[in-house]
Amino acid sequence: MTEPLLRVEELRTHFFTRAGVVKAVDGVSFALERGRILGLVGESGSGKSVTGFSILGLVDPPGRIAGGRILFKGRDLAALPEREMRKLRGAEIATIFQDPAMTLNPVLRIDTQMIEAVVAHAGAGEETARGRALAALRKVGIPAPEERLRAYPHQLSGGMRQRVAIAIALMNEPDLIVADEPTTALDVTIQGQILYEVQRLCRETGTALIWITHDLAVVAAIADEIAVMYAGRIVEYGAAAEVLDRPRHPYTAGLLASVPSRNRKGAPLAQIPGMTPSLLDPPPGCLFRTRCARASAACAADPPPAGGAHAFRCHHPLEAA
Amino acid sequence: MTVFVIRRLMQSILVLFAMSAIVFFGVYVVGDPVEILVSHEADEAERARVAAALGLDRPVWVQYFAFLENALGGDLGKSFVFGIPAIQLILQRMPATFELVIVSFVIAVGLGIPLGMYAGYRPNSAGAKTIMAGSILGFSLPTFWVGLMLIMIFAVEMQILPAGGRGPVGSFLGMQSSLFSWTGLGHLFLPALNLALFKLALVIRLARAGMRETLLLDYVKYARAKGLAMRRVVFVHVLKNIMIPIVTVLGLELGSQIAFSVVTETVFAWPGMGKLIIESIDKLDRPVIVAYLLVIVVIFVLINLVVDVLYSVLDPRVRLAAKA
Numbered sequence: 001m002t003e004p005l006l007r008v009e010e011l012r013t014h015f016f017t018r019a020g021v022v023k024a025v026d027g028v029s030f031a032l033e034r035g036r037i038l039g040l041v042g043e044s045g046s047g048k049s050v051t052g053f054s055i056l057g058l059v060d061p062p063g064r065i066a067g068g069r070i071l072f073k074g075r076d077l078a079a080l081p082e083r084e085m086r087k088l089r090g091a092e093i094a095t096i097f098q099d100p101a102m103t104l105n106p107v108l109r110i111d112t113q114m115i116e117a118v119v120a121h122a123g124a125g126e127e128t129a130r131g132r133a134l135a136a137l138r139k140v141g142i143p144a145p146e147e148r149l150r151a152y153p154h155q156l157s158g159g160m161r162q163r164v165a166i167a168i169a170l171m172n173e174p175d176l177i178v179a180d181e182p183t184t185a186l187d188v189t190i191q192g193q194i195l196y197e198v199q200r201l202c203r204e205t206g207t208a209l210i211w212i213t214h215d216l217a218v219v220a221a222i223a224d225e226i227a228v229m230y231a232g233r234i235v236e237y238g239a240a241a242e243v244l245d246r247p248r249h250p251y252t253a254g255l256l257a258s259v260p261s262r263n264r265k266g267a268p269l270a271q272i273p274g275m276t277p278s279l280l281d282p283p284p285g286c287l288f289r290t291r292c293a294r295a296s297a298a299c300a301a302d303p304p305p306a307g308g309a310h311a312f313r314c315h316h317p318l319e320a321a
Numbered sequence: 322m323t324v325f326v327i328r329r330l331m332q333s334i335l336v337l338f339a340m341s342a343i344v345f346f347g348v349y350v351v352g353d354p355v356e357i358l359v360s361h362e363a364d365e366a367e368r369a370r371v372a373a374a375l376g377l378d379r380p381v382w383v384q385y386f387a388f389l390e391n392a393l394g395g396d397l398g399k400s401f402v403f404g405i406p407a408i409q410l411i412l413q414r415m416p417a418t419f420e421l422v423i424v425s426f427v428i429a430v431g432l433g434i435p436l437g438m439y440a441g442y443r444p445n446s447a448g449a450k451t452i453m454a455g456s457i458l459g460f461s462l463p464t465f466w467v468g469l470m471l472i473m474i475f476a477v478e479m480q481i482l483p484a485g486g487r488g489p490v491g492s493f494l495g496m497q498s499s500l501f502s503w504t505g506l507g508h509l510f511l512p513a514l515n516l517a518l519f520k521l522a523l524v525i526r527l528a529r530a531g532m533r534e535t536l537l538l539d540y541v542k543y544a545r546a547k548g549l550a551m552r553r554v555v556f557v558h559v560l561k562n563i564m565i566p567i568v569t570v571l572g573l574e575l576g577s578q579i580a581f582s583v584v585t586e587t588v589f590a591w592p593g594m595g596k597l598i599i600e601s602i603d604k605l606d607r608p609v610i611v612a613y614l615l616v617i618v619v620i621f622v623l624i625n626l627v628v629d630v631l632y633s634v635l636d637p638r639v640r641l642a643a644k645a
Contacts, residue, residue: 058542089547097543102538105558106562106637109637112557116547321390
């Protein structure tokens with residue numbers, strides 16, 4: 001078996017606050033092959049964004065990677081010094097953030113922000129970089145790219161800005177893109193266009209993608225694999241169709257049931273009772289047990305990994321249909 | 322942009338009118354300059370003669386319209402005390418003040434922005450804490466006291482810099498200024514440092530606050546995610562954003578510094594405009610006071626104009642609205 005592009009092993013990213021240790025990511029493992037799309041799903045506070053930032057080496061103090069390995073092309077990113085990490089960021093591992101209105105610097109022109117991303121890595125001259133910026137804008141379907149290059153971010157629409165962000169991510173032909181809720185701030189129609197573009201571009205260039213979202217409908221549309229995160233852990237992980245059609249973990253089932261659907265029109269919307277638990281010094285055992293209808297005394301102990309290719313962590317899994 | 326500038330200038334003419342009236346009548350109410358100008362032994366006839374010579378025997382509104390009429394022709398009146406045109410008196414003093422203010426701004430900006438940015442970038446370092454403690458002193462120590470201390474240390478004890486007065490002027494491209502002579506610069510240094518201290522503290526605090534705020538923003542994280550060196554993130558992405566509040570405050574400071582650096586100019590016997598206005602108020606030299614304040618209004622208007630234009634350069638989201 002060849003080594004996958006990215007393998008995360010038992011990643012622990014903790015925040016050492018005055019009140020105690022917040023275990024935002026607590027033992028997360030997954031692997032990603034070239035050209036594949038992984039949907040990382042969870043509620044706010046489940047640790048999905050922190051997982052993404054850990055891979056990018058952008059966890060700010062008081063947080064830091066407290067354990068585990070992030071093997072990217074055989075190198076352990078968790079142990080890489082910042083100087084080496086900087087060379088990887090934007091070049092081999094690119095990123096797309098949630099809100100394009102916040103991620104592009106409001107006082108710098110689009111061309112400045114695109115060109116600097118190339119110059120920082122390729123050692124290319126400004127003219128070469130400008131050419132690549134133009135090509136990237138064309139690739140993501142932006143009309144009149146020459147004009148857009150001279151614009152400031154506020155002169156573009158939200159969808160256009162996110163396309164610019166995607167173009168920036170693609171410019172250095174990365175092996176991996178970490179996309180943190182990139183369509184959450186956009187209209188549904190724009191979201192559809194962006195999803196389509198990203199999927200197409202990843203297939204064309206063989207770029208692997210980690211798509212972080214709380215929206216199951218989005219991952220259903222593009223992901224090859226899905227990892228469901230809850231309270232800093234992956235509770236269910238497998239091929240997208242498997243996880244969506246035959247969820248084994250009660251949390252995944254609950255998430256799927258709470259997606260509004262036309263088929264259940266008129267019926268009250270299902271919801272998962274309770275709130276996500278605090279990750280400040282969490283107790284051992286399954287952290288979902290306080291909200292879970294199937295919980296028993298056994299749940300106070302950590303559930304062992306089970307299920308093989310369609311993995312889940314639960315003492316009382318749903319029947320495999 | 323052109324419309325904006327023209328509109329601004331029209332507005333400033335209104336301000337000039339209002340200012341001239343307020344100051345003219347204000348000084349009239351404060352006291353009678355004749356009392357100060359003639360000696361106590363002078364008799365009633367002598368007083369009347371002086372009042373008539375200065376035009377002070379007429380009703381105040383007649384005096385004001387006479388002044389307006391002359392002012393529209395470019396004549397702001399003659400100083401009661403020196404007998405030369407008030408505007409000439411002011412212009413003579415202007416270069417001294419300008420060079421003082423310019424050097425103090427160079428010190429405040431040149432030191433304040435890097436120090437403040439460092440304090441914001443490494444807020445927990447010993448260096449940052451020292452800088453912030455120093456900035457509190459810059460705020461709270463009274464200017465006159467710091468001025469005296471500077472003279473004590475550098476002029477009296479160490480004897481490496483002159484205690485006061487303006488040094489010889491040098492000439493460069495036809496401009497006469499002590500900026501262009503070494504001895505002149507030596508004379509300039511202490512008063513400029515004294516004048517700069519408060520602004521330096523202000524700039525440090527603004528730069529630090531801006532730095533800390535901006536570093537947390539998404540676009541900084543995104544810039545790092547693009548793999549940019551921290552140097553570029555800080556000096557391009559952050560610096561341009563934190564300059565906006567700094568320019569605002571410095572714009573305001575610049576005007577008041579040119580007009581009213583009275584304390585520093587007095588402590589260092591600097592022959593600038595601030596000293597002129599204090600002496601003129603002392604002698605109720607109305608033409609000088611009125612002309613001075615009108616000049617100050619013009620300076621403020623120009624500075625605000627420059628600041629507004631600078632905003633639109635720094636922040637493309639700001640558009641110069643013609644209605645402003």
